[in-house]
Each structure stands twice: as structure tokens, then as C-alpha cells.
Amino acid sequence: MSAPGAAAGGRSGTAADWGGFEDNMQGGGSAVIDMENMDDTSGSSFEDMGEMHQRMKEEEEEEAAEGEAGAAEEEDGEFLGMKGLRGQLGRQVADQMWQVGKRQASRAFSLYANIDILRPYFDVEPVQVRTRLLESMIPVKMINFPQKIAGELYGPLMLVFTLVAILLHGMKTSDTIIREGTLMGTAIGTCFGYWLGVSSFIYFLAYLCNAQITMVQMLSLLGYGLFGHCITLFVTYNIHFHSLFYIFWLGVGGLSTLRMVAVLVSRTVGHTQRLILCGTLAALHMLFLLYLHFAYHKVVEGILDTLEGPNMPPFQRVARDIPVVSNAVLNTTAKAIALTL
Amino acid sequence: MAAAEGSGAAGPLFAGLADVSISEDIPVEGEITVPVGSRSPDEDYSTLDEPVRDTIMRDLKAVGKKFVHVMYPKKSSALLRDWDLWGPLVLCVSLALMLQGGSADSKDDGGPQFAEVFVIIWFGAVVITLNSKLLGGTISFFQSLCVLGYCVLPLTVAMLVCRLVLLAGSGTISFIIRLIVVVAMFGWSTLASTAFLADSQPPNRKALVVYPIFLFYFVISWMILTFTPQ
Structure with a gap:
């Protein structure tokens, strides 16, 4: 029974880290913007990947959140802001990759479909x-x-x-x-x-x-x-x-x-x-x-x-x-x- | 109509639609079927309820008609207009089977394999078609494939003759007979396919289109000529 206690101690430790980070974050208004950007629903598979990644993160963080029982309501909001930032970073990268991939694929397809390119030769x-x-x-x-x-x-x-x-x-x-x-x-x-x-x-x-x-x-x-x-x-x-x-x-x-x-x-x-x-x-x-x-x-x-x-x-x-x-x-x-x- | 509009204006948007009342004395009934013009059997005959035998016979007849067209190559667009790949498939498979011969079970398989013949015919036809497209021909991909496939027919006939001659015996005379038959059928194939395909090409480039066709049928006829059953 001592192990869970240690784990709980660890969790509270991470929670403290989070808290420190949140204090830093509170200065900027970026959290609010991220919350706004959370709900853009352009359907790309890469974004789904990003969301899956984000969900996994969420689960981890929920575990961490369970450790601190008496967390205030506003802290939840801050958490969401954090996740929004991370999710958006991943999403931007995924989006960029998706765009590049789509461009290359469409170029290859047009090369294949368009035989006229070879016609001058x-x-x-x-x-x-x-x-x-x-x-x-x-x-x-x-x-x-x-x-x-x-x-x-x-x-x-x-x-x-x-x-x-x-x-x-x-x-x-x-x-x-x-x-x-x-x-x-x-x-x-x-x-x-x-x-x-x-x-x-x-x-x-x-x-x-x-x-x-x-x-x-x-x-x-x-x-x-x-x-x-x-x-x-x-x-x-x-x-x-x-x-x-x-x-x-x-x-x-x-x-x-x-x-x-x-x-x-x-x-x-x-x-x-x-x-x-x-x-x-x-x-x-x-x-x-x-x-x-x-x-x-x-x-x-x-x-x-x-x-x-x-x-x-x-x-x-x-x-x-x-x-x-x-x-x-x-x-x-x-x-x-x-x-x- | 006026009443309906009035109620529609009074209520919220579209709510008035529910209020449109049809007076009781008009019976709500009518003809459901879509009125069509005079139905002629030629225009839209349904193939759904005809016997399967009819369908197959019709397709077979179309294939047979194209065979006749290849054997008598007139300037006709029937081979081009409604293409199908059944004839080429049948010809290709039968040619490959005949070329396969008895070498399937023997250890020394120097003879042409089934897959090889199959690949040569289809790959060659695709290359010729792409070439004619690149040279500026106005023919669709499958039309050209269909013509090239059907024009293998003389060579399949030549293969049949060769096998019959080889049954009689293999000597110098048999080789000369086979040579004559194969060369004649090779010329026939090339001329027939050229007659069908040449019209779709720009007139100054016919030679450039004919050369790969010539090469294609030459390779096939050479395989037929050198075939000897194990």
C-alpha cells in the first residue's frame, strides 16, 4: 500500500510543476485564443492523429488531476488552455504535412493523367x-x-x-x-x-x-x-x-x-x-x-x-x-x- | 392560393405550408406512372428481363462480327465504335495456351511461357497505344487496345495451322510451309491494324505509328514460327 502513496506523492509533485507552469502562462492571453481554436473542424486524417495524441495527453493529465483533490474550478480552465496550446502545435505540424503531401500527390496524379507533358518530346x-x-x-x-x-x-x-x-x-x-x-x-x-x-x-x-x-x-x-x-x-x-x-x-x-x-x-x-x-x-x-x-x-x-x-x-x-x-x-x-x- | 398566401404571411416562415388545405371535393388520386412517349422496342429495350442466353448470344455475335471485320479489313469504324476486350482476351489466352505446348511439365522450359505471351501482347498493345497518343492520335485508349487485340486473330490462325503442320511432321518442308503461313498472317495483322488505326493519326506521322505495330506483330509471329513442341 505504500506504492500508491508514493505515486500520489509523485503526482502531487507533477501537479506542482504544472502549477508553476500555469503561473507563467497566466501572463499572456494565449490560453483564451487556443480555446477558440479548439473547435475548428476541418476533416483531415492528420488532425485526427493530432487529436488522438491530444487525447492521450489528456488521459495522462487526468491522472495527474486526480491526485490533487481540492483543485479549484479555474485551474481546469487553465489545463484546457495548456492542452489547447499543445494540440494546436501538433495540429499545425500535421496540417502542414498534410498540405505538402496533398500537393505532391496531386502533382503526381496530374503528371500521370496529363500525357500532354510528354508530347513535345x-x-x-x-x-x-x-x-x-x-x-x-x-x-x-x-x-x-x-x-x-x-x-x-x-x-x-x-x-x-x-x-x-x-x-x-x-x-x-x-x-x-x-x-x-x-x-x-x-x-x-x-x-x-x-x-x-x-x-x-x-x-x-x-x-x-x-x-x-x-x-x-x-x-x-x-x-x-x-x-x-x-x-x-x-x-x-x-x-x-x-x-x-x-x-x-x-x-x-x-x-x-x-x-x-x-x-x-x-x-x-x-x-x-x-x-x-x-x-x-x-x-x-x-x-x-x-x-x-x-x-x-x-x-x-x-x-x-x-x-x-x-x-x-x-x-x-x-x-x-x-x-x-x-x-x-x-x-x-x-x-x-x-x-x- | 390567396388564402394560403395570407396564412403564410400571418404565421412564421414556412408555417403556412401546413395550413394549405385542399378542398374536400377534389379526389386525391391520379396517374402515378411517368408519361412516356411511344415506346419503340429498338429505342429502350430492357436487358433486365431477357433470358441470359440472349445476352450472351448478342455479345458473342458482336465479337464474331468484329472477327469478320479483322479478316476483311475494310475501312470501317465498327471495330472502333463499340470496343470490347472479350475478343482480345479470348485470342490472347488461346494463343498463349497453344504456344505453351507440352513444355509445362518438362524440365527444359525454353519455350514461351503462358505469362510471357500474355505480357507481351498486353504490354505491347499498351505501349503502342501510348505511343500513338503521344504522337497526337485521336483515338481513345481502349479503342486502340481493342483493335490491336482483335488483329492478333490472323496470328492465332497461323499458330493453329503451325500446330497442325507440326503434327504431320517437322522437316524442311514443314518449316517452309510454316514460314509462308506466318509471314502471310503477319502481313495481314499489320495491314488490318494499320487500316483501322491509321485514320486517327496525323497523316505525316503514319510511319512512326506503324513501326511499333510492325515490331509488336513481328515479335509475336517470330515466337509462333520458332515454336516447336517438346
Whole structure:
């Protein structure tokens, strides 16, 4: 029975604290204003949260109020004032959060619903697309003046979808088996992941290196750069000669890479920045083509004897030649960069 | 009326309404039904009390009519005007089932899976539709989806033929027959969908709209051509 007594003592102690605080509060007339603001009934869930919080506080304070039996009537009023202040603080924060959340949600929804935002990027003529596709294979050695990049997304998007289709074809003919996923998902994920991921990465690098390029221009540049990949992969998935692939890889893939590098160089100032930016882009672009070819290439030789064993795991996507070739890649890319600079 | 107004003015607001008295000699009765004009069966026939069989038959007839439209692609707006997704669903499921083949139970599932075909058809149709919307086409989302779905019909027929040919045997001749059939049906699908969709596009951009359609049907027909039952 001693514990309740101690608790009661504690409660009276807190009550004394409250009382001290109330004395401070009595100077200002804020309590009255808070009482007025208590009953605004705008229905938001965040406010309900605030009220719940407030109710919990109230319960705590009621316990405290029980301790002091002989509290005067006016003190209750002061208590309400206190609670009003706290509740309003919480409510203001909650209200602000609610407003910000609502604004963001409505903006996202209008983005989703309003397809017109994207329409300017699809404003092209067939002739323009054709010339841009051809231009993506022609590196222009004009470094002193910033080259023009069209901020357009139709061509890149279609090229990425074409690449997806070609990749599906390659996966099918190479009997690639992907666990925990479908071929379709892997192809789409690879192509879109490369396009969006590398574009964002290079854009970030360009920002660091102070290159004059926007995100849409970057997407367009890299997307049209995939044209070389499409040609190379389409040919080499059907005609299986390693030498042919390397010729295509260096010729077609190299040309499209050089074109992108030339454009980026013309828009960057400073040798170090140019080297970082273009080296990264060239290496990523060429290695991606190499990966796509060897990961989903039809493996004709060397697989038959390994499949003899009874408990062989199914052939996974193994890039066989990459370690050997990657040195050559680096050398060639380095040469290419050296040539362009 | 005068009495009612007078009492209304005398009492508090609206209290006078209770005092409005209807004289005893007017009988409180009348026609409850809403008067409608001459009811023709064509205008508002109720589908609530018709047999279920009629409803289903009507829908099936509509779907069948659209199939005929795809097989004879004239410049007609019937496929566009009242769209439905039943036909595309049926075609898509049957194509996917046929492509599934016997690879469901075998360990080596290199063949196209049901979900893959399903996703390719629907995802592809959605992408083409969004593309045509972005290029400034004046066609609603589901209309385009409906047309693209119905135009899979020739390819489903090609798949059926391919399976029959494969039953006979698989050799060079069978492959050539399949190649011819699939290429012909691929052309048919593309032409039919282009005929329906091209009118809603700005004339200078038709090539840009046709390319994804071409790619879409090309992927499907390529899957059909390379299909071999396990």
C-alpha cells in the first residue's frame, strides 16, 4: 500500500510543476485564443492523429488531476488552455504535412493523367527520325563549337524496344534459362536499365564536369547511340562468327560511341573533364555491347561435353570471353579517346 | 392560393405550408406512372428481363462480327465504335495456351511461357497505344487496345495451322510451309491494324505509328514460327 502513496506523492509533485507552469502562462492571453481554436473542424486524417495524441495527453493529465483533490474550478480552465496550446502545435505540424503531401500527390496524379507533358518530346517527322538515325553513326569532329542534340524521345524509345526484341531473339536462340524471372522481364529490365541508368549516371558526371547537357538530351543521345547496338546484335545473333562480331563491334559500335563522345567533347570544357566523361561513356557503351553479345550468344562449341554430366546445373548466363577481351576493350577505348581528343 | 398566401404571411416562415388545405371535393388520386412517349422496342429495350442466353448470344455475335471485320479489313469504324476486350482476351489466352505446348511439365522450359505471351501482347498493345497518343492520335485508349487485340486473330490462325503442320511432321518442308503461313498472317495483322488505326493519326506521322505495330506483330509471329513442341 505504500506504492500508491508514493505515486500520489509523485503526482502531487507533477501537479506542482504544472502549477508553476500555469503561473507563467497566466501572463499572456494565449490560453483564451487556443480555446477558440479548439473547435475548428476541418476533416483531415492528420488532425485526427493530432487529436488522438491530444487525447492521450489528456488521459495522462487526468491522472495527474486526480491526485490533487481540492483543485479549484479555474485551474481546469487553465489545463484546457495548456492542452489547447499543445494540440494546436501538433495540429499545425500535421496540417502542414498534410498540405505538402496533398500537393505532391496531386502533382503526381496530374503528371500521370496529363500525357500532354510528354508530347513535345514526341513531336517528330519520319524524315527527322531517319536523319537522326543516320547521324548517330557519323561522328562529327567539331570540338570547338557545341554540337546540337535534339531533345526527342520517340527514336530512343523505339530503339530500346527494338533492342528488347532483338535481345529476346538472342535469348531464345541461345536457350538461356533464367531462374526467378522471365526472358521478357530480363530483356526489358536490361535495356531500360541500361538506357535510364547510364543516362542518369552520365548526366550526373556531366553535372560534375560542368558539361552543357540536359537530361532529355542525354537520354536522346544515348538512345540514338543504341542504334549501333541494334544493328550489331541483330546481325551477330544470326550469323555466328566471332571475327564478324569483333568487326561489327569495332566498326558499328565504335562509330556510334565515337559520335556520342564527339558530341560530349564539344559540350565540355577542360581536358580532364572531357577524359572522365567520355572515357566513362565509351567504356560503358562498348562493354554493354560486349556483354549483350556474349551473355546471350548461341553457344555452339564447348557446351556439349560439359552437358554430359548427369547433375550439371543448366547453362546459366556465363560471359566466357569477357575477361580476356576486356583488356582489348580498354585498349581500344583508350585509343578511341586519344584519337578524339 | 390567396388564402394560403395570407396564412403564410400571418404565421412564421414556412408555417403556412401546413395550413394549405385542399378542398374536400377534389379526389386525391391520379396517374402515378411517368408519361412516356411511344415506346419503340429498338429505342429502350430492357436487358433486365431477357433470358441470359440472349445476352450472351448478342455479345458473342458482336465479337464474331468484329472477327469478320479483322479478316476483311475494310475501312470501317465498327471495330472502333463499340470496343470490347472479350475478343482480345479470348485470342490472347488461346494463343498463349497453344504456344505453351507440352513444355509445362518438362524440365527444359525454353519455350514461351503462358505469362510471357500474355505480357507481351498486353504490354505491347499498351505501349503502342501510348505511343500513338503521344504522337497526337485521336483515338481513345481502349479503342486502340481493342483493335490491336482483335488483329492478333490472323496470328492465332497461323499458330493453329503451325500446330497442325507440326503434327504431320517437322522437316524442311514443314518449316517452309510454316514460314509462308506466318509471314502471310503477319502481313495481314499489320495491314488490318494499320487500316483501322491509321485514320486517327496525323497523316505525316503514319510511319512512326506503324513501326511499333510492325515490331509488336513481328515479335509475336517470330515466337509462333520458332515454336516447336517438346
